[in-house]
Amino acid sequence: MLEKASCCKVNLLLNILGKRPDGFHELETVLHPIPLCDRLTFERAGAGVEMTCSDPLLPVNSKNLVFRAASLFAAAAGLGPGEGLRIHLCKHIPVAAGLGGGSGNAAATLLALNELFGRPLPLSKLEELAASIGSDVPFFLQDQPALATGRGEIIQPLHFFPALRGASFLLVHPGFGISTPWAYQQLARFPAALHGTPGRARRLIMALLKTGLEAAAAEFYNSLEAPVLWKYPLLELFQEFFRENGAAAALMSGSGSTTFALTPTRDAAETLLEKFKAKFGLGMWTAIVPSQGPSPSGGEWRKWN
Ligand code: C5P
Numbered sequence: 001m002l003e004k005a006s007c008c009k010v011n012l013l014l015n016i017l018g019k020r021p022d023g024f025h026e027l028e029t030v031l032h033p034i035p036l037c038d039r040l041t042f043e044r045a046g047a048g049v050e051m052t053c054s055d056p057l058l059p060v061n062s063k064n065l066v067f068r069a070a071s072l073f074a075a076a077a078g079l080g081p082g083e084g085l086r087i088h089l090c091k092h093i094p095v096a097a098g099l100g101g102g103s104g105n106a107a108a109t110l111l112a113l114n115e116l117f118g119r120p121l122p123l124s125k126l127e128e129l130a131a132s133i134g135s136d137v138p139f140f141l142q143d144q145p146a147l148a149t150g151r152g153e154i155i156q157p158l159h160f161f162p163a164l165r166g167a168s169f170l171l172v173h174p175g176f177g178i179s180t181p182w183a184y185q186q187l188a189r190f191p192a193a194l195h196g197t198p199g200r201a202r203r204l205i206m207a208l209l210k211t212g213l214e215a216a217a218a219e220f221y222n223s224l225e226a227p228v229l230w231k232y233p234l235l236e237l238f239q240e241f242f243r244e245n246g247a248a249a250a251l252m253s254g255s256g257s258t259t260f261a262l263t264p265t266r267d268a269a270e271t272l273l274e275k276f277k278a279k280f281g282l283g284m285w286t287a288i289v290p291s292q293g294p295s296p297s298g299g300e301w302r303k304w305n
Contacts, residue, residue, distance in 0.1 A: 001041060001042070001043045002041070002042045002043075002112050002115060002116050003039065003040070003041050003042075004039075004040045004041075004042070004108045004111070004112045005037040005038070005039060005040075005108070006037055006038045006039070006040055006101075006104040006105045006107070006108035006140070007033055007034060007035055007036060007037040007104055007140075007143075008033075008034045008036055008037070008093045008099035008100050008101050008104055009031045009032060009033055009034055009099060009100045009104070009136075009139065009140075009253075009254075010031075010032050010034055010098075010099065010169065010171075010251075010253040010254075010258075010260050011029050011030065011031055011032075011098075011222060011251075011253050011254050012030045012031075012032050012204060012208075012220055012251070013028070013029060013030040013200060013201055013204045013219065013220060013221050013222070014027060014029045014221070014222045014223055014224060014254065015027060015028045015029065015196040015197075015198075015200045015201060015221060015223055016187065016193065016194060016195075016196050016223040016224070017195070017196050017198055018194065018195055019187075019188075019194065020151070024135070024151040025151065025184055025187070025194075026149075026150070026151065027148075027149070027150075027151065027152060027196075027223075028147065028148070028149050028198060028200065028201035029147070029148045029149075029152060029201065030145065030146075030147055030148075030158075030201055030204055030205060030208075031100075031136075031139050031145060031146050031147075031148055032145045032161075032164075032291070033143055033144070033145065034099065034169060034171070034289055035289055035290065036092065036093060036099075036171075036287055036289050037092065037093070038089060038090060038091050038092050038093050038101060038104070038105055038108075039089075039090040039092075040066070040087060040088065040089050040090070040105065040108055040109065040112065041087070041088045041090075042085065042086075042087055042109075042112045042113060042116055043085070043086040043087075044083065044084070044085065044116060044117075045084055045085075045086045046084035046085070046086055047081065047082065047084040048081070048084055048085075049067055049070045049071055049074065049084070049085050049087070050084065050085065050086045050087070051064060051066060051067050051070070051086075051087045051088075051089070052086075052087075052088045052089070053088070053089045053090075053091060054088075054089065054090045054091050055089075055091040055095070057095075058089075058091065058095065064089075064102075065102045065103065065105055065106035065109075065133055065134065065137075066087060066089055066105045066106060066109050067087075068106065068133055069105075069106040069107075069109035069110050069113075069129070069130075069133055069137075070085055070087060070109055070113060072110075072129045072132065072133065073109070073110055073113045073114070073121070073129065074113075076121060076125060076129060077113075077114075077117055077120040077121055078120075079117070085113070087109065089105060094173045094177070094258065094285055095177055096177025096178060096179065096180075096257070097173050097177060097253075097254075097256075097257060097258045098178070098252065098253040098254030098255050098256045098257060098258045099171075099253060099254070099258055100136045100139070100140065100254065102134075103133075103134050103136035103137045103139070103140055104140040106130070106133045106134065106137050106140070107130055107137050107138070107139075107140030107141050108140065110126045110129055110130060110141070111126070111141065114126060123141070126141060127141060130153075131153040135151045135152035135153050136152055136254075137153075138153045138154075138155050139152075139155055141155075142155065142157050144157040144158060144159065144160070145157075145158045145159070145160060145161060146158055147201055147205060149201075158205065160291075160292055161205075161208035161209060161216070162208070162209060163207065163208045163209070163211060163212055163213050163215075163216040164208065164213065164216075164262070164291040164292070165291075165292065166264065166265060166291075167213055167248070167262055167263060167264055167265070167290075167291040168262070168263050168265065168266045168268070168269035168288055168289065168290055168291060169260050169261070169262055169269070169287075169288070169289050169290075169291060170242075170247075170260065170261040170262075170263060170269045170272055170273055170276075170286065170287075170288050171253075171258055171259075171260050171286060171287045171288075171289070172238060172258065172259050172260075172261075172276065172284055172285070172286050173257060173258045173284060173285040173286070174232075174234060174235065174238075174257050174259075174284055175283060175284055175285070176232075176257055177257060178228060178232075178255050178256040178257045179255075180254070180255040182255075183224045183227055183228055183255035183256065184224070184255070186226075186227030186228075186231075187223070187224070187226070187227060189227065190226035190227055190230075192226070193223040193224070193225075193226035193227070194223070196223050200219065200221055203219055204216065204219035204220070204221075207219050213248045213249075213262070213264055214248055216249075217248040217249035217262060220249045220251045221251075222251055222252050222253075222254075224252065224254070224255050224256065225251075225252050228252060228255065228256045228257075229252070232256070232257065235252060235256065235257065235259055238250070238259045238276075238280070239251070239252075239259060241275075241276065241279060241280075242259070242261035242272065242276075245272055245275050245276075246263060246268050246271065246272050247261035247262060247263055247268075247272060248262050248263065248264060249261070249262040250262075262291070266288065266290065269288045270288065273286060273288060
């Protein structure tokens with residue numbers, strides 16, 4: 001039996017550069033690990049892939065990225081029909097939230113199974129399988145911040161950023177999810193967001209390395225906000241509220257719906273959360289996590305209803 005934590009991410013920047021002939025979008029994105037994790041357990045037992053999940057609303061068949069990752073691993077490693085796998089996924093990260101929870105689960109599955117079966121596959125093969133599962137999956141094969149290019153699958157790991165030292169992330173999930181394909185499709189109606197200028201990622205990374213939190217925060221950007229904030233203006237109100245109440249930055253992560261605020265200290269994040277609750281009421285999922293991961297136990301999550 002092997003247990004693995006599977007953590008999530010936010011995008012400090014998601015700059016879309018245009019639509020590609022294969023239907024995906026070319027982009028540059030800066031991903032930051034968030035020490036807020038699901039838990040997976042893996043056992044060599046039974047026949048074929050059997051999966052269970054703490055969330056009854058999630059599929060436990062080939063529609064689940066964990067199941068897909070396990071099946072791809074089994075085929076690539078040449079596991080026989082008698083070599084079964086039992087996998088349990090205990091979900092904490094919100095779904096369809098722009099946090100890459102499902103992608104992280106898939107990457108954790110590839111890494112765990114490779115460990116469980118004595119490392120039959122090299123990292124390059126795991127990377128290839130990861131990219132075939134989803135654009136965000138390769139990022140989760142490592143645990144550093146990273147620059148991702150291509151459709152998001154080409155990863156350049158980076159050191160933790162000096163500008164974020166001591167800072168905290170406050171994450172808010174509004175209670176509804178957003179479909180990633182929908183968000184990308186809508187870009188056709190927002191030409192400026194569809195055709196971003198390359199180089200924003202480099203500027204942000206330089207600011208994160210060489211300047212402070214305020215200057216770096218001015219470089220945060222997400223092209224997908226154009227369609228998503230248009231459809232869900234509540235998310236724009238969250239961002240304005242965060243900026244007016246002590247956040248250095250506020251942005252939507254990925255294709256949403258999670259909004260994150262970055263504060264210089266943990267105390268500032270706690271104060272901001274109290275003000276947010278007083279203004280917007282209860283019933284949303286929130287978390288405060290330190291910016292310097294990736295310790296799975298370093299984070300904290302909670303839900304208030
Ligand atoms: O790669 P992944 O399966 O996560 O992508 C989900 C969907 O998001 C794709 O089917 C596509 O519609 C859209 N997408 C895109 N360009 C990207 C990444 C995702 O158009 N770079």
